[in-house]
Amino acid sequence: MSSLQEGEETPEIESGETELEALLDDLIVDRDDHENAPAFVIRPDTVQETLGRLKEEAGYDHLSLVTAEEYPDRYESIYHLKKFDDPTDEVSIVVPTDAENPVSESAEPVFRTADWHEREAYDLVGIDYDDHPDLRRILLPETWQGHPMGRDYDQNRPQMVPLREHANPLEDDHRSESDSDTMFVNIGPHHPATHGVLHLETTLDGEQVVDVEPDIGYLHRNEEQMAQQSTYRYQIMPYPDRWDYISAGLLNEWAYARAAEDLADIEVPEYAQIIRTMGAELCRIAAHMLAVGTFALDIYGDFTAIFMYAIRDREKAQNILEDLTGQRLMFNYFRLGGVVWDLPEPREEFFEKVRSFTEELPELLEEYHDLITGNEILQMRTVGTGVLPEEVAKNYGATGPVARGSGIDYDIRRDDPYGYYDELDWEVPVEDGCDNFSRLLVRMREVEESAKIIEQCVDLLEDWPEEERNIQANVPRTLRPDDDTEIYRTVEGAKGELGVYIRADGTEKPARFKIRSPCFSNLQTLPEMSNGEYIPDMIAALGSLDIVLGEVDR
Amino acid sequence: MSSERELFRTDDTQVQTETRDARMTGQGDRFNSKLREVFGSSPFILTKFDKFMNWVRGSSMFMLQFGIACCSIEMMHTYAVKHDLDRFHAGVPRASPRQADVMIVPGTIVSKFAPRMKRVYDQMPEPKFVVGMGSCTISGGPFQEGYNVVKGAEEVIPVDIHVPGCPPRPEALVYGVAKLQERIANGEASPVTVKPYELEQFGDLEQDEIVDELASEIDEEDLVMRYNWADSP
Numbered sequence: 001m002s003s004l005q006e007g008e009e010t011p012e013i014e015s016g017e018t019e020l021e022a023l024l025d026d027l028i029v030d031r032d033d034h035e036n037a038p039a040f041v042i043r044p045d046t047v048q049e050t051l052g053r054l055k056e057e058a059g060y061d062h063l064s065l066v067t068a069e070e071y072p073d074r075y076e077s078i079y080h081l082k083k084f085d086d087p088t089d090e091v092s093i094v095v096p097t098d099a100e101n102p103v104s105e106s107a108e109p110v111f112r113t114a115d116w117h118e119r120e121a122y123d124l125v126g127i128d129y130d131d132h133p134d135l136r137r138i139l140l141p142e143t144w145q146g147h148p149m150g151r152d153y154d155q156n157r158p159q160m161v162p163l164r165e166h167a168n169p170l171e172d173d174h175r176s177e178s179d180s181d182t183m184f185v186n187i188g189p190h191h192p193a194t195h196g197v198l199h200l201e202t203t204l205d206g207e208q209v210v211d212v213e214p215d216i217g218y219l220h221r222n223e224e225q226m227a228q229q230s231t232y233r234y235q236i237m238p239y240p241d242r243w244d245y246i247s248a249g250l251l252n253e254w255a256y257a258r259a260a261e262d263l264a265d266i267e268v269p270e271y272a273q274i275i276r277t278m279g280a281e282l283c284r285i286a287a288h289m290l291a292v293g294t295f296a297l298d299i300y301g302d303f304t305a306i307f308m309y310a311i312r313d314r315e316k317a318q319n320i321l322e323d324l325t326g327q328r329l330m331f332n333y334f335r336l337g338g339v340v341w342d343l344p345e346p347r348e349e350f351f352e353k354v355r356s357f358t359e360e361l362p363e364l365l366e367e368y369h370d371l372i373t374g375n376e377i378l379q380m381r382t383v384g385t386g387v388l389p390e391e392v393a394k395n396y397g398a399t400g401p402v403a404r405g406s407g408i409d410y411d412i413r414r415d416d417p418y419g420y421y422d423e424l425d426w427e428v429p430v431e432d433g434c435d436n437f438s439r440l441l442v443r444m445r446e447v448e449e450s451a452k453i454i455e456q457c458v459d460l461l462e463d464w465p466e467e468e469r470n471i472q473a474n475v476p477r478t479l480r481p482d483d484d485t486e487i488y489r490t491v492e493g494a495k496g497e498l499g500v501y502i503r504a505d506g507t508e509k510p511a512r513f514k515i516r517s518p519c520f521s522n523l524q525t526l527p528e529m530s531n532g533e534y535i536p537d538m539i540a541a542l543g544s545l546d547i548v549l550g551e552v553d554r
Numbered sequence: 555m556s557s558e559r560e561l562f563r564t565d566d567t568q569v570q571t572e573t574r575d576a577r578m579t580g581q582g583d584r585f586n587s588k589l590r591e592v593f594g595s596s597p598f599i600l601t602k603f604d605k606f607m608n609w610v611r612g613s614s615m616f617m618l619q620f621g622i623a624c625c626s627i628e629m630m631h632t633y634a635v636k637h638d639l640d641r642f643h644a645g646v647p648r649a650s651p652r653q654a655d656v657m658i659v660p661g662t663i664v665s666k667f668a669p670r671m672k673r674v675y676d677q678m679p680e681p682k683f684v685v686g687m688g689s690c691t692i693s694g695g696p697f698q699e700g701y702n703v704v705k706g707a708e709e710v711i712p713v714d715i716h717v718p719g720c721p722p723r724p725e726a727l728v729y730g731v732a733k734l735q736e737r738i739a740n741g742e743a744s745p746v747t748v749k750p751y752e753l754e755q756f757g758d759l760e761q762d763e764i765v766d767e768l769a770s771e772i773d774e775e776d777l778v779m780r781y782n783w784a785d786s787p
Contacts, residue, residue, distance in 0.1 A: 140702065141666045148701040155701040189667060190674050192619050192649045196626070197667055218667040219623055222700035229699065238696065245624035290627070303634075303647075311634035329628060329721055550623055 020091060023058055024050060035263060035487035037090035039078070044097045047105040048131070051079060051093065055110055059083055060091060063111035063397055065488065065516040067501050068121030070151050075102040075127050077118075080488050080501070080516075084394055084408060087416045087497075092488070097127060106132035113397035116524050124149040124224075139217035139553055149225065182210065189218045193298055193539050196549035198523075202538070209530050209538050214523055220553040227513035232260055232479040233336060236513075241330040243515065244551040247286035247318060248494040250279045250325075253334040255515075258418055259489035259500040260336050263481045269470040270420070271461075272338035277420040278354075278457035279324055279333065281450040285361075286317040287494035288401075288443045288450075291546040295440060296372055298543035299381050306371050313364055316357050323350055336479065338472030343461065354458050358451040365444060373441065382436035386529040386541030389434055396528070397521040400496020401446065402545055405439035407432035412492040424456045436537075436544040443546070478508050488516075495519050495546060515554050519547040604741065611655070611681065612643075612738035615731075618654035618678065619647035623661025625688040625721040632724040644731050651677040656734070658727070659713070662690035662697055663704040675711045683738065685730050686713040689720045696720065 017038050021028065027050050030041035042050050054060040060081040067078040079093040097104045106129040107114035118129045119138040126147030129135055137144060146153045183204045188194040197218035203211040223239055230236045240252035254276060261268060268276075293310025297303065318328050323344045325333035333340055344350050372378055388398070393406040403410050411428040413421040429445035431438035483506035490499035496518025505511035522545050529545075530538035617639075621629065632639050639645040648654045651674045663671060675682070684707070689695030691707040698705055707713050714737065717730035 139666075144665075153701070189670050190620060190651075196621055196623070197670075218664065218670070219662065220664055220666065220702050221623075221662050221697045222702050223697075225700055226697060242624055242696070246627055308635045311631060312636065315631065315636050328723060329624065 020054075020058060023053055027053075032094050034092050035485055036489060037080070037092050039092035039094050039486075041094045041096060044095050044104040045130075047079075047093070047095055047107050048110055051081070051107050051110040054081055054091065054093070058091075059085070060089075061394055062087070063107065063113050063117075064490065064497065065499055065501060065514065066107070066114060066117035066121055067488075067512070067514040068125040068127050068149075069503065069512040069514075070099075070125055070149070072099075072151070074099050075104075075125065077104055077121060077127055078486075078501075079107060079114075080499075084410050087410070087412060087490070090488075102127045103130055104128070105130050106135075108132055111397070112392075112395040113521050113524060116520060120520075123147070126150050137217075139220040141217075148222070189215075193542070195294060195542070195547060198542075198547070198549055198552070200526075200538075200542075202535070204535065207534050209533055209535060212527050212530050212538060214526055216523070216549070216552050218553065219549045221550070223554040224513050224515060227256075228510055231508045232264070232481070232510065233475070233477065233508070236260075236510075237334060237336075238330065238332045241332060242550060243517065243554060244287070244493060244495060244498070244519070244548050245329065246290050246494065246548050247314065247321070247329060248283050248548075249329065249331040250276070250283045250321075250333060251287075251491065251493045252498060253331070254280055254419070255489070255491045255493065255498045255500050257334045257336060258491055259487055259502050260479075262489055263485060263487045263502055263504060264336070264475075264479050266337045266475055267473055268338055269473055271464055271469050272471050272473075273420045274457050274460050274464075275324075275339050275343065275471070276334065277424070278454050278461070279321065279331075279339075280419070281453045281457075282317050282321055282324075282354075284450045284494050285447050285454075286314045286321070288447050289314045289317070291401075291443055291494075292368065292372065292440065295540075295543040295546070296378070298539055299378055306368070309364075309367070309371075320350075320354055320357060323353065335472060335475075337475040338470075340471075342469060342471050347462075351458050351462055354454060358455050358458075361447065361451045365448060368444065373437070373444070379437065381536070381540055382440065382544070383433070384435050384437075385533060385537040386436040386439075386544055387434050388525055388529050390432075392528050393434075393525065396525045398496070398525055399518050399521065400493070401439055401442045402496065402522045402525070404428065404430045405442045405544075406434045412490055412497055416490070418491060420457070420460075421453070424453055426452050426456075436540050439544040439546075480504075480506060480508050482506065490516065493518055495548065495551065496522060498551075517551045517554055519545075519549075519551045520554075523547050523552055608739050608741050612735040615644040615683075615735065616646050616648045616653055616655045617644060618651055618657040618674070619649045620657055620674070621660060622663070622667070623690065625660035625690075628721045628724055629658055629660045629687065629727065632727045637724040637728060639728060639731065642728060642732055642735070644735065651675075652679060654678050655681070656683045656685060656731075657711075658685045658687050658731075659691045659707045659711075660687040660721075662695065663707055663710065664702045665704060666702075668704050668710045671707075672710050683734055684711055684713045684715075685727075685734055686716045687727060687730070688722055689718060692716050692718060 024040060027042050027046050028040045029043060032039045032041050060083055062082040062084050063079060064082050065080040069076050075097045077095045081091050083089045095104050104127055106118055108118065116138060118132055119135060121127050122129060122135055123137040123139050124147055148155065185202045185204055187200040187202060189197040189199040199215040199218060201213045201215055202209055223243060226239055227236050236256060237253060240256045241249035243252045289310045293307045296306035321331065322328050325331040388406050390407050393403050393408060399410060407430060409428060409430045414428055426449045429442050429449060431441050481504035486503045488499060488501040490497045498518055499516030501514040502510045503512040526542060526545065529541040631637060633645060633647060657675060657678060686692060686707045690697065694703045694705040697703040704710060715730045715734045717726050719726055
């Protein structure tokens with residue numbers, strides 16, 4: 001299916017390419033096309049001009065990902081650009097830099113989101129970005145020696161991390177002298193409201209937030225390195241489950257599966273696509289349930305009924321997923337070219353279970369609406385707080401419910417269809433309130449839409465002829481995609497646009513595996529939403545972003 | 555029905571409700587229970603203070619509300635409806651380490667987080683116990699070969715119970731907690747005192763002037779954590 005769509009897209013890209021070449025005529029040094037998009041090689045000192053032209057004149061307003069990698073003779077930063085109006089219209093800008101002195105111009109003045117992406121590239125690969133506002137390590141401790149994704153990094157060398165690095169910012173020397181009302185407060189990394197191990201360095205003026213700086217990396221589990229050490233066929237698939245671990249396993253697996261399948265030209269049988277679609281939407285419901293539950297927990301401040309109800313309904317979804325995949329949380333259910341096994345027998349019982357779940361959902365959601373969105377207290381806390389205007393959200397590369405809560409009509413499932421989504425009847429919920437309340441509403445409406453998708457999938461699966469239940473394509477035991485092919489593919493994860501970039505080098509393991517995490521980009525918007533607001537509103541804004549640290553830090 | 559009955563009676567002895575009947579009839583059993591028969595006429599139970607304390611500790615455990623990674627999702631499910639860890643005398647999540655007895659370590663510990671976890675552990679009052687949840691706290695789990703992952707929680711803090719799995723099911727965590735309670739009640743999981751490195755090294759020196767001066771220079775907060783992947787198992 002995916003190759004079919006590519007075939008359709010080709011003419012469009014062709015016509016666009018000549019225009020792009022004309023636009024960037026004096027800047028292009030070379031061509032280095034990727035599987036998904038044309039890629040232009042430019043000089044490292046023309047990054048801002050190139051991206052600026054593409055953004056202003058060609059409408060590429062979404063910097064989806066910055067990939068950095070080291071070759072034997074050079075460093076390379078790749079800027080993957082897209083359009084919010086049409087994510088299939090992609091272009092990549094490749095910026096090679098000197099191996100001895102890797103300095104490249106920063107894209108931060110053009111795309112605000114490049115700030116963190118380039119910090120990560122500096123941290124892990126070691127490329128210096130000129131003109132970057134704040135080029136520090138982001139995922140690893142400040143004292144780290146070496147850049148672990150570089151070629152000559154020796155991970156057996158001991159690292160010294162003195163506690164001094166984690167000095168208590170509440171000590172006297174950190175107190176602001178000029179203004180005695182200004183106070184620094186650390187929120188996290190161990191704090192109930194940070195949804196994991198996030199550390200927020202907040203500067204307060206009384207009860208108002210002057211500045212908040214998210215400090216991440218407390219769960220940096222080198223997922224990219226693990227994928228690069230594993231083989232395509234079987235070994236990588238368990239890891240995606242652990243990126244976004246809030247039951248969104250199948251959605252993540254799909255991100256890897258989509259990229260690898262397109263890279264190796266694997267056609268997935270239709271029947272398997274329907275199972276995938278159904279499983280993925282069940283995961284989305286479970287993930288959004290927890291998002292809603294913990295958001296209410298953040299607002300109301302105790303383990304009250306809403307949280308327990310959300311957990312109860314998650315248990316139902318997890319039970320179905322357990323029947324389907326054999327696991328509660330880390331499913332490892334997808335395989336390249338399909339899924340690992342068919343629906344559980346007896347099928348009727350399974351369908352009935354799924355049906356009773358989706359049929360119950362509207363009633364349950366009504367209950368949630370009574371408890372949450374209909375509650376005046378919650379409305380007072382969320383309506384008009386944590387405002388993220390549309391343009392700001394785009395500039396930060398926000399996607400998923402965060403973008404859709406800011407009025408950006410952007411959903412990869414519809415705009416860059418994969419799986420079985422384009423055959424089904426559903427809608428993309430968009431709210432234009434730009435505040436915490438809209439993001440909450442979007443999530444709750446998405447649960448309804450997911451239930452619709454699941455129902456349609458169940459109908460299809462029920463009537464599927466027995467002899468045509470083909471769950472896996474014929475995939476060679478060892479996959480070796482062609483040397484020097486690069487691909488960047490995204491899917492709509494629970495938190496937004498989840499992408500995987502793979503560079504193959506002809507072996508059975510990827511030479512570079514880069515994850516585009518939606519939460520990483522979404523979390524960057526937190527200072528925009530909460531500076532100048534009260535602390536509780538900042539906590540509400542953080543809750544409404546629905547980050548998961550496993551995905552932020554990877 | 556209500557019209558026939560007098561709603562309020564001021565004379566207490568006249569009140570004969572069903573509840574009171576039940577109380578009166580059950581009285582003999584209540585005050586002459588089997589337990590009383592076993593102990594004889596003495597109203598006291600004699601036991602060792604240690605034993606009593608161990609029983610108390612195991613029967614009322616305050617857990618630290620502490621989420622790290624994937625396992626914390628299953629930990630939340632363990633606390634919440636359906637599995638309800640509260641049934642096993644261990645379900646009060648405390649947000650502050652100063653009020654907690656037990657720390658469940660639910661997830662992968664990386665180099666940046668290890669010192670923070672140590673600090674949280676140090677802040678817990680003694681006696682304190684640790685349940686390591688999931689493969690990551692045993693060995694680093696699926697991420698063991700990575701450059702940034704600490705190979706097990708025991709590199710940083712002592713762990714009483716390991717619950718294997720990736721992630722363990724809530725039932726497994728409940729079992730792990732039950733095992734911990736059993737060990738505490740039997741006095742097997744003794745409270746552990748972890749001293750800062752400097753105190754351990756120089757704590758037994760005589761307190762003369764030089765030592766006092768040197769001691770004042772030691773910053774207990776500034777412990778060096780050394781991650782040496784080559785020597786790790």
